[in-house]
Structures are given as C-alpha cells and as structure tokens.
Amino acid sequence: MPTLLITGANRGIGWGVARLLAERGWHVHATCRRPDRAEALQALAAAHAGRVTVHALELLDFAGIKRLGQRLEAAAIDVLFNNAGVMNMAQRRYDPALTIQDFGHTDAEDWTKVFQVNVIAPMKLAEALIEPIARSERKVIITATSVMGSIRLNKTGRWHHYRTTKAAVNQMMRGMAVELRPRGITCFPLHPGSVRTDMNFARAPLSIDESAAGIVRVIETAGPEQSGRYMMWNGEEMPW
Numbered sequence: 001m002p003t004l005l006i007t008g009a010n011r012g013i014g015w016g017v018a019r020l021l022a023e024r025g026w027h028v029h030a031t032c033r034r035p036d037r038a039e040a041l042q043a044l045a046a047a048h049a050g051r052v053t054v055h056a057l058e059l060l061d062f063a064g065i066k067r068l069g070q071r072l073e074a075a076a077i078d079v080l081f082n083n084a085g086v087m088n089m090a091q092r093r094y095d096p097a098l099t100i101q102d103f104g105h106t107d108a109e110d111w112t113k114v115f116q117v118n119v120i121a122p123m124k125l126a127e128a129l130i131e132p133i134a135r136s137e138r139k140v141i142i143t144a145t146s147v148m149g150s151i152r153l154n155k156t157g158r159w160h161h162y163r164t165t166k167a168a169v170n171q172m173m174r175g176m177a178v179e180l181r182p183r184g185i186t187c188f189p190l191h192p193g194s195v196r197t198d199m200n201f202a203r204a205p206l207s208i209d210e211s212a213a214g215i216v217r218v219i220e221t222a223g224p225e226q227s228g229r230y231m232m233w234n235g236e237e238m239p240w
C-alpha cells in the first residue's frame, strides 16, 4: 500500500485525512508538535499498529525537519501532504478581533513566523524528503493553500499575513512542479475548502469529514496532470 507523510495530523483537516487514509490501508507517517497530547492520533496508531507512525515535528524548527528527513532516508513516501498551517501565531481558535490583519494592524514578527510555518517549512520538508518521494511509486507533493491565496478572488483585502503566505505557497508549488517534473514528481497547492475547524468560522460549509473525503480522492488520483495546478478539495481548479 502507498505511504503518506502528513503534517499537523493531530487535529482539523490533517487529522481527518490521516484517519481516512489509515482506514483505507495506507501507511501513514503522521506528524504533530506534541505526540504526548495527541490522544486521537495515538489511538489511531494503536488501532493500525505498524501502519501509522507518529513523529514529533515543530515546523519552526528547520533542524528538526532535517532530522526527520534523515530518519526516513531509506523509506519510500508516495505522498507528502504539507497540511499544517496557521492564520496567526497568537491564538489557536478563530477570533476576528485578532485575525483581521488589516492595513495599519500588521505585525512584522507574527507575519514572519506565519510565513515560516506556512511556506518555508513545507519547502524544507519537501527538500528533506525528496529522495524517499522520488523512489516511491506515486511521487506527489501537496501543500495546503487557501482560497485566500488567490489574487483574482481577493475582493475584500485584510488578512495580509495569511493571504500572502498562501499566495506564496501557490507560487512555490507552481515552481516546484516545473523543477521536479524531470524526476516525475507531481506538485500542487490544494485548497481544502472552507472547513469547520479551530482555524475557521463555525459557519464554514464543510465538515472535516467532507473535506477530508474530497482531499483523499484528490490524493488517490493525483498524477502529472494535476502538477502545477491550483487544486481544490473536490478536484476542481481555483483561479490564481
């Protein structure tokens, strides 16, 4: 069966995708910051002993990313899904008062860290795992983006920290697709839909299970045709 490595697998969309693919027989390397607090993920690993492995990974720790790459250097990883991401560093749950990031209220330190987590860490992880990905059968790298990364669809402004990181993810994955095409590696950014998680509004239309089911279909059918495209959870494309 194929192997997935997914970041931020302890909650939200990452948890939904890790669980579904484990249930579908995939081998799953699930990363999270605090395995000791990731009860649901540990239960998943226990239920699928030998097929789900939990790794501690803080995405602000680039040396830690490198060490994970070294630990897995002999593995084959069919799909790397850079799922983990943040809207800001200050709080876990969505709070409009803290999150708006409009003109006049940007914060350079927060913005820099959000960029590190959402953009630089996915690149460093892809670099660290490139050989395990290249020797796998499917050879796919996906990074979570957002509708908020679309320049065409930006009609409201605000959320500068978050929007710019997701626009950067789009540009990065497009470039990665071009650079890694000669090695047969498929790369694309993926918008998971507007999903009811800690990050998003309670009124978002999709449940975690609905989004994860769509993402799993995209993952299981991903190939060169999707490379360099701005994909959505339901297999459709977003306008850049």
Ligand SMILES: NC(=O)c1ccc[n+]([C@@H]2O[C@H](COP(=O)([O-])OP(=O)(O)OC[C@H]3O[C@@H](n4cnc5c(N)ncnc54)[C@H](OP(=O)(O)O)[C@@H]3O)[C@@H](O)[C@H]2O)c1
Pocket (backbone or CB within 6 Å): 007, 008, 009, 010, 011, 012, 013, 014, 032, 033, 034, 057, 058, 059, 060, 083, 084, 085, 086, 087, 092, 117, 144, 145, 146, 147, 191, 192, 193, 194, 195, 196, 197, 198, 199, 200, 204
């Ligand atoms: N929900 C939506 O509607 C929506 C829409 C568009 C795009 N997205 C994107 O989809 C992805 C998943 O979002 P979500 O809604 O599932 O978010 P979430 O529920 O807030 O979960 C975020 C995940 O990222 C992890 N994470 C955050 N900072 C990290 C760091 N420094 N190092 C390692 N892990 C870190 C969190 O771990 P901890 O538990 O340790 O904090 C958690 O597992 C994100 O990239 C997000 O931008 C979501």
